[in-house]
Amino acid sequence: MASAFKSSSATLFNNPTLSDVKLKQIYQGKVREYYAHKAILCKESAFFLKAFTGKIREATEGVMKLHDDDPQHFEVLLKFIYSDKYDKDAITQLAADDKNKRVVIPIGVYAVADKYDVPKLYDPAAEDVETLLHDTDVIEGAIHAHYKDKNSFDGPIGRLITSAALGNGCFTNAVEFENLMISYPMLAADVGLYVRRSGRSSLDNLRIHRCPICISDSYIDPEAIFSYGEGSSLYCYICGTAQRMLEDW
DSSP states (O other): OHHHHHHHHHTTTTOOTTOOEEEEEEETTEEEEEEEOHHHHHHHOHHHHHHHHSSSGGGTSSEEEEESOOHHHHHHHHHHHHHOOOOHHHHHHHHTTOHHHHHHHHHHHHHHHHHTTOGGGHHHHHHHHHHHOOSHHHHHHHHHHHHTTOOOOOOHHHHHHHHHHHTOHHHHTSHHHHHHHHHOHHHHHHHHHHHHHTTOSSSTTOEEEEOTTTOOEEEEOHHHHHHSOTTOEEEOTTTOOEEEOOTTO
């Protein structure tokens, strides 16, 4: 029954049939309009539920204006509300072979999901981000995307980015990483929390592992390695190659 409802509601995305509200999504002076349905929006979003059942203007008017969200990120959110599907293929097409944009989009999607209180979207967006953080340039792009307007720390995306950054020896050894922490205090806070929660007073206990494929060095936490169990694999943060764990790691 639930899948049938989602299948039928997906056909109503930006469809005037039974639409009882129009969303005007405004960004940098440009407007996108969507035919929407209050019942569908409220089912997944506490933000819309509060807006449409409260005493504010949007509760009675047929138009709701939404500001400051990247149009691509907002549309991914809206399609998810209607379909209950996180469409990685569509996001890949939006990125158009730009690997930095490919990670920026799910970071932005997570941010708008948080803004509009759509918790079902948190996990798929975060999992998407996590699978992409294996390249130095991508990690730096993720830092800029996540922390540029951030005034809070210790969030799920920040923890993922911090873990990937500190696992990449080439990245953290570069002076640019220190500059990023100076530029983004919330990144510095997340790094401090990661180190503290790892039970280390510094990063000195990490071992350096050299990838036999790309000959790049990465910091490896020995305790974390052996907690996975014999026969498990780790992924090089530079080239993404899976490698079986060795005793001398």
